[in-house]
Amino acid sequence: MEDLVKMCRVCMGEAEELRDIYDNKSLGDELSVELKKSKEPEPTPADLMKNCSSVPVSSGDCFPLKICEPCLKKLRQALLFKRRYAKNTEFWGRVKSERKDQETLDILEAEDWNLADRIKEEVEEEDEGDLQAKKKTPSKPEEKPRPFKCADCPKSFTGKAQLTMHSRTHSKRSTRGKRRSLK
Structure with a gap:
């Protein structure tokens, strides 16, 4: 011992x-x-x-x-x-995560953002179609309330998703100039 x-x-x-x-x-x-x-x-x-x-x-x-x-x-x-x-x-994990984030951003930048323009056109066509249908119909059908109002224009929508899609058309225009100025 x-x-x-x-x-x-x-x-x-x-x-x-x-x-x-x-x-x-x-x-x-x-x-x-x-x-x-x-x-x-x-x-x-x-x-x-x-x-x-x-x-x-x-x-x-x-x-x-x-x-x-x-x-x-x-x-x-x-x-x-x-x-x-x-x-x-831990550092390399953050670098890897940042790289994935950058790859995602690159993919998003390369995407066809005309989709928002097409959605806007479709929504506008639907709105015009609704107006024409209302003019043709002698009796007024009961309209759904449109509580979701656009902050940038006078349009209003029945659902939040529709408003979100519509508001992208406004942000699309404002980000175009920013993207070009950054490049």
Whole structure:
């Protein structure tokens, strides 16, 4: 049992100077600098072992409670590597997402936006057809209320979807100039 007191938990080597695995003193290395910037507490060697391996660490597990300096430095480098990799993976995920968004925008810009003009023409034809049908019909049929009014012109619609489609015809005209000026 006395040998366990002088033995490193990681490499099982004997050393005169060993650190307690529950001591969280700073080493002043690159990890310490990064932790200080992010205002995170200094991890104990036990925390490092838990974070960098799948092996559980507990005070009552009858394993040595000390670690040598070279093993501690390697553990700290492993955590630094793990953190850097996670940070870069997150960055690349954002880049990939932004690229997908840009591809979607490119597809939308390349689409035939005359569709909105065609919808406008169809709606106008329907409106004219409705007016002509009303003129031909001697008795007035009951009209549906048109609560959805266009903010840009005097037209009103029975449904919100119709208003939305109609309002695109207004925004289409205003964005044409903007698109050309951006190119």
